[in-house]
Structures are given as structure tokens and as C-alpha cells.
Amino acid sequence: MISILADSHCILCGREHRDPSGLCVPCQDELIVGSIKPGARCPRCSEPQMAEGECPFCGILTAVESFITLSWFHSRLKELLLFYKTGKELRLRFFFARMIHMVLVASGSSEGAVIVPVPPRRGKVHRQGWDQVDLLCRTLHSRYGWRYLRLLKRTDRLQQKTLGLDKRKKHMESVLKLRMRALRHLEGAGSPSVLILLDDILTSGATLEAASEVVSEVYKGPVRALVICRVL
Numbered sequence: 001m002i003s004i005l006a007d008s009h010c011i012l013c014g015r016e017h018r019d020p021s022g023l024c025v026p027c028q029d030e031l032i033v034g035s036i037k038p039g040a041r042c043p044r045c046s047e048p049q050m051a052e053g054e055c056p057f058c059g060i061l062t063a064v065e066s067f068i069t070l071s072w073f074h075s076r077l078k079e080l081l082l083f084y085k086t087g088k089e090l091r092l093r094f095f096f097a098r099m100i101h102m103v104l105v106a107s108g109s110s111e112g113a114v115i116v117p118v119p120p121r122r123g124k125v126h127r128q129g130w131d132q133v134d135l136l137c138r139t140l141h142s143r144y145g146w147r148y149l150r151l152l153k154r155t156d157r158l159q160q161k162t163l164g165l166d167k168r169k170k171h172m173e174s175v176l177k178l179r180m181r182a183l184r185h186l187e188g189a190g191s192p193s194v195l196i197l198l199d200d201i202l203t204s205g206a207t208l209e210a211a212s213e214v215v216s217e218v219y220k221g222p223v224r225a226l227v228i229c230r231v232l
Helices: 025-036 076-085 092-106 124-128 132-144 165-175 180-187 206-215
Strands: 066-072 113-117 152-154 176-178 194-202 223-230
Touching (some): 025 092, 066 076, 076 092, 076 194, 076 223, 092 132, 092 223, 113 132, 132 194, 152 206, 165 176, 165 206, 176 180, 194 206, 206 223
Parallel strands (some): 066 223, 113 194, 194 223
């Protein structure tokens, strides 16, 4: 998927580079450090803590043990993610995979973990030819050795944005199903220490909440989640 004629200038700053991601290493490091730097963050949802007491963000996802958000949806990562999602810059998968790898290692989630991609709408892969989350999982596996399992499937073709917030979770609960063939692999995976649900964007949290509840039916260990961008 990488052309030998691809532009060798950084997508963000324009300096020449030889990294396959389309970003120079200094720009990558700046973005990654911004996501893993220590600070006053909630230990469960990784959001900045604005005051003592109950975190205002944790209530969005209650079925997962913890979740990590790499950025909010107004940053430079938003623009890079849109380039990647639309297929204009598929090489950005190398950057996002590196970022996810470093953040997960920093959070202590590496050994024995299995990543579970949140599935796309039915027919999307057939129409588009690829899925951005699945491609990230394959890149994480090939570059960093992460295990991943396509444990879930989605049976509808509906875009979530056509539904109101109150209807999204109920809808996702009805259309997310376990892949029975993958379930056999999970049972033979040597008791994963944790399952990590991976998605690109978090809006209402309905999809990840439903996905966590479905996998928890067959996996009794901890279930966590990671998203690249969060819409506030």
C-alpha cells in the first residue's frame, strides 16, 4: 500500500523524512508524548481531571474496566485520522499503530493482552475494500507482535449518526454479535490477561459499551478500551 513514489515530506511540518508513516519522527514523538505524558488524569478513563471527586467522563462507559482516549476531536490527530479513515493516507496506519503500541505499553497492558477490533457496518469492507480499525490491528500485529482477534461482527448497515443518542446503545446491543469461529480461538488463546476493544472514534460510547457487554458474556477477565479520538 506504500508507493515508492510517495511524497517524502512530512504531512504536518513539511520536512523531508524516510519514515513509512508520512510523518517525520519529531512530529510523531510530539504527538505521542502529548498522549502519554503524566498529569492530573483520571486513572480509569485517562481524561484530564478538572476537580476532585467523581470524574464527569467515566459515566459514559461503565461496562469496561478502563479506557484510554488518545486525543479529543479538535486536535491535529483529528485531521490525521480523517486522512487515514478516508483512505487518502493509508500509510498513517504505521504512525497510529506506533502510538497505540507505546500508549498500551505505558499503561501496562502489553503482556498477555488480546486486541479486539470494533467491527464496521455490514458491507463496508466489501464496498470500500478495507476497514481502518482492522488494518490498525494487522499493523500492530506485524510490527509489534500484538495478538488480535476478530471476535465481533455487526449485522446492520445503519450509520450511527442517523440515530439519537438515546437510541444508539439499544441499537448496537441488537446488532453486535459474537463470531463463533473466533470464539473457539479465544478459548484456545491461553487465557488472555485482558481484552482491549479498539475503535477509532468515541462519540456517545454506545458502540463500545455494547461491544464490552457482548464480549463479557464469554470472557470473564478484564475488558478495556482504547480510542484514537473522542468527540466532546
